Amino acid sequence: MLSHLPVLQVIVPLMAAPLCLLIAKPKWVWLLAITASGLTFVLSCLLLQQVVAAGPLTYELGGWEAPWGIEYRIDYLNAFLLLIISAISTVVLFAAHTAIEKEIPSKRQTFFYVLYLLSLVGMLGIVSTGDAFNLFVFLEISSLSSYGLIALGKDRRALWAAYQYLIMGTIGATFILIGIGLMYQMTGTLNMEDLSMRLPEVAQTRSVFTAFAFIIVGVCLKLALFPLHLWLPNAYAYAPSIVTAYFSATATKVAIYVLIRFTFSVFGLSFSFTALPLQMIFLVLGLSGIFMASIAAIYQQNVKHIFAYSSIAHIGYMIIGYSISTVAGLTATLLHVFNHALMKSALFLALAAVIYRTGAVYLYQFQGLSQKMPLTMAAIVLAGLSLIGAPLTVGFVSKWYLLIALIERGWWPVAVLILLGNLLTVVYVWRVIEMAYFRPPLRQQPVDHSKQEAPYSLLLPVWILVAANIYFGIDTRLSIQVAELAAQSLFGVRQ
């Protein structure tokens, strides 16, 4: 049983998804989905424990030996990502039953859970597989189900956002497929570890350069790295709010993982950072992402748009940590992957609660909301502080590590620019808080204090996430230790 852990991760939700279709009663389907997702969370905890105790795990699918068969390989990085994805997915699912009540018609609710579980399968599969082509297949499983999930949005613009995402996402995935094909052509293997051993022999050929370029661009499309981010704001804004909470915490993080895996493990550090001026490109794109997206966020009227643009800015922070290409920089990136998942899921889940109760998505509708929904708004404030990077929250920890990594590298100007960019975060978070706390409530709505707060089935998951924001901001042992271990093993400092 224990030796099958790496693959059980993927199999449990994959089996649960069609079962959901058979059951077809939203309440029971919800319970089944939670059970499946909770089970993957338990499995990922076990995996992390095993990996930390005994080093990387491998699993041969169907008993075929590694370079021929598909291999699942879990090391620190994989285990860390698995934990983030399964944890967030489970917490978000707890809120799902209530949150989708008003947003998705009851006859479509079963499909929502099926798609949700399938996208979970895709993301967990991407993270656990050690086979390049298998990664592409899982990427498409998660992408296709996410197009479906976004299209479930109530607003008709959700359809348009899903279509745009589909076009961009398919181009990105096909680019990755071309890259994998070129790599296979040059080496005759698809296993990532085998690739990393065979690629250096042919590293100076044009095919390998082309493969590298295709994969980087394809992944950056999925990553929504500025300027390839155009699909993201609308997809996040018009998707059902529970879907936004889920994707903002997981989808782009998985793409970051793919980027790290391909550049560090498959192509190797020395090739990746010399074949293209990757450091410079990513540094510039990351910085411009932070500034452009933050400024765009300040001018948005839709609160979901504000935080969607903020996600793009935060991807900038992760990419800058990555572009430093030191152990400290990569640690900061991984830490921010973990922390950003916590803050964005908390924020979007709190927004889901607001939307559930009042239907408010525009900034002006937030006037005086702190009186009606004090607990929900307090959660937004705390998660917003975390987004800004106030001390005692997770946001502070990862930005602190990023700054230290930049200063160690001697990149002072970048550190200053990041601090400046962070001020913009203060502005857009403040706009929401000002509306909610310092404006009188809108007159046309009835003032009935007793019934305005969101139901507990929504508040509880929100506050679990907010508590995690604060807990991991104070007790950073788990997140920093694992992020450091992962970064060190990627740089080959530790095996």
Place this chain on the structure above:
Amino acid sequence: MVVNKLGVAMDILMSAGLRIAGFYNYWVVISLMMTGFYIVISHGNLIKKIIGLSIFQTSVFIFYISMANVEGGSAPILNSEIVQYSNPLPHVLILTAIVVAIATTALALALVVRIKEAFGSVEEEEIQALVEKNKDAKAC
């Protein structure tokens, strides 16, 4: 003298032609890829975009199948008379990718049907205009 020079030029042209012809499949791949990509970018009609996307994906299928070819190799059917086989793995891989592409196309077409119902149009410009109008009307 002149004839000789002409002969050399012809030789160079011939060898260049042969080199191009040798990569015939890959030329097809590249031209299909660029055609598809161009259609996706340039056309405003949602259905045409999907057609472009399909052409783009098909070019990748041809690419995988071309690289599986082994000179003089036969189809991978076990037979004692055959000594040289083509590489069957890319064929199998691309079967998976074809399934994925079909699923993508089907999903995209389904979305277009719903877009047509919701917006009454399949032209990007008209939909974009409606989206913008919606945004302005509700925000203030």
